[in-house]
Amino acid sequence: MDSRSFSYLPGALLINVPEIDAQHADLFERLASLKISCIEHNAYMQEEADELFVTLVEHCETEGRLAREAGVDFRRHGEKHLAMLHGIRKRLDEMEHPEADVYGVIRYIEYWLERHIREEDTLLGKSLGASAFGGVVQAHAGMWLSQDGAC
Numbered sequence: 001m002d003s004r005s006f007s008y009l010p011g012a013l014l015i016n017v018p019e020i021d022a023q024h025a026d027l028f029e030r031l032a033s034l035k036i037s038c039i040e041h042n043a044y045m046q047e048e049a050d051e052l053f054v055t056l057v058e059h060c061e062t063e064g065r066l067a068r069e070a071g072v073d074f075r076r077h078g079e080k081h082l083a084m085l086h087g088i089r090k091r092l093d094e095m096e097h098p099e100a101d102v103y104g105v106i107r108y109i110e111y112w113l114e115r116h117i118r119e120e121d122t123l124l125g126k127s128l129g130a131s132a133f134g135g136v137v138q139a140h141a142g143m144w145l146s147q148d149g150a151c
Helices: 018-041 046-070 075-096 102-145
Strands: none
Touching: 018 046, 018 102, 046 075, 046 102, 075 102
16 A cells, blocks of 8 residues: 555444555545546546556455455455446546546545445455454364364
8 A cells, every 4th residue: 555544544434354444545545636636737637547447456356356265255246346347447438528527437436435345345344354263263173172172
């Protein structure tokens, strides 16, 4: 996450998976930076928007990787990511038209991200946490059972 901070990520959106929380914070900071840059230049900042999109794609890949590593079913969640990425890419591509509303796109991305974290990533965080706990139990089960079944 380089030098970015958690100052743009509302505390209610923390899911207690450090890698994902750091990426969420980075995404919100990039959104704020894009908005400020567009205001300062009174124009759509294509390069910054594309960097934001790449970061969003990488974030979706991270969530998928963590779910796979933990053995968590990610199909439905991944489908939502694909639909979102398609929708955002389409909206960003429409920015080349003079009547395009860049601030509307920024609000759309921010709203989608907040809603997705609340409705999907919170559950993913719990599943990843439960999976991690299950892995610890599994790893130590043999040791506990080898002690004459005494718990």
